[in-house]
Amino acid sequence: MLFNSLQFLVFFPIVTTLYFVLPHRFRWVLLLVASCYFYMDFIPVYILILIFTILIDYYAGILIEQSTGKRRKQYLALSIIANVGVLAVFKYYNFFIDNINTVLGAVGQSQLAYWQLILPIGLSFHTFQAMSYTIEVYRGNYPAERHLGYYALYVLYYPQLVAGPIERPQNVIHQFKIKHDFNYQKAVDGLKLMAYGLFKKVVIADNLAAYVDSYYAGVHTGPATNSLIAMFLFSIQIYCDFSGYSDMALGTSKVMGIELMKNFNFPYFSHSITEYWRKWHLSLSTWFRDYLYFTLGGNKKHKYRNVFIVFMVSGFWHGANWTYIIWGAIHGSLQILEDIFKIRQNKGVIAFLYTNLLVTLAFVFFRSPDLTTAFRVFANTVSPHFDWHNPLLSKKIMLVTGLFILAEYGLSHREYLGTLNTLRKPVRYSIYYALILAVIFLGRFGGGNQFIYFQF
Incomplete structure (x- = not known):
């Protein structure tokens, strides 16, 4: 469903009115059902993809919290593999096949088959949001959510489901549990x-x-x-x-x-380009900063390498095409040059x-x-x-x-x-x-x- 559609013009006031009319204990149910309806307006069966990753991450979060030692890292890896795996199949499979076929064609080998898949709407956004949940639980920054409904709503919440902002669990989940009276x-x-x-x-x-x-x-x-x-x-x-x-x-x-x-x-x-990225798509920029850049070593070790990797991955996140990768590489290179020559000042x-x-x-x-x-x-x-x-x-x-x-x-x-x-x-x-x-x-x-x- 599009925000700029007549359908949403009907959907929004109905959902919002019911939200304030219903007792607080039922509001999460309303928002969850409304969010599913909102998403299923695209391709209904794709809601099963979200249900699959929601269940994986919900139980992974609990197991991470309950475990010690290597087990915690294994459950986190399971969660990340499930999320990245779904993203790789729907968004990147044909890209890799296309590049492999280019090589195979050059040496006279037979081509691999493409999959006729339609990319689920907003897949990269809710994948990254789901990953931030298990990472935050693993790092001890957020307790595992025991209420499956609240966790599902965190992933499916319709206002930011398909194009962000990419939220952290500590910013959103507790707000679903608070009773919000109508505030003019x-x-x-x-x-x-x-x-x-x-x-x-x-x-x-x-x-x-x-x-x-x-x-x-x-x-x-x-x-x-x-x-x-x-x-x-x-x-x-x-x-x-x-x-x-x-x-x-x-x-x-x-x-x-x-x-x-x-x-x-x-x-x-x-x-400067550096300042630009402090103001553009903040939820994605901070996601890469906190979960990839710092993991690679941040400013402490191989700073410029880390910056370049982050922007290359950011470009690839946007689309399975060399054009996006080059776009990311350009911005990464410009940030490095600005730091070297102090242009940002x-x-x-x-x-x-x-x-x-x-x-x-x-x-x-x-x-x-x-x-x-x-x-x-x-x-x-x-x-x-x-x-x-x-x-x-x-x-x-x-x-x-x-x-x-x-x-x-x-x-x-x-x-x-x-x-x-x-x-x-x-x-x-x-x-x-x-x-x-x-x-x-x-x-x-x-x-x-x-x-x-x-x-x-």
């Missing part, structure tokens, strides 16, 4: 977050997607403006698409009194432009379906021809891009919800109505405008 201010703040997230998704991201998708679908030698504008617009599109989802997830949960971690902190106002306009230019260029690999397309996009940027009447510069595109820049610049200097709450009522309501009108008249609905990160 939290409800209003949650709805504001949902509205702004919807605005970023349907008004900005989806309008830009129509042009970016058109360009990448027919990349060919042409005016340099085509490539340059498509690069720039995709950087805005992916941010508004993903942060829009995160805002709606946080807002949806906040209405019920359950707080989720902030996933974005205005990354495009960074002055610089501020000012030059540092701001340098950061955004490199982020935008790297996103070409992220967006391209293959390496050939990526290199063709870069080749087009050096074309001697410029077309300033390009359809990518339509009034609507320029309008929504301008709205994005103004909104983000203003909000980056103030706390969004706190600022709105202090404004005079006429000003505050003018902003609300403007937001609603923009969604109605400028938003793009229908046509399967799925969130980009659902594929991960």
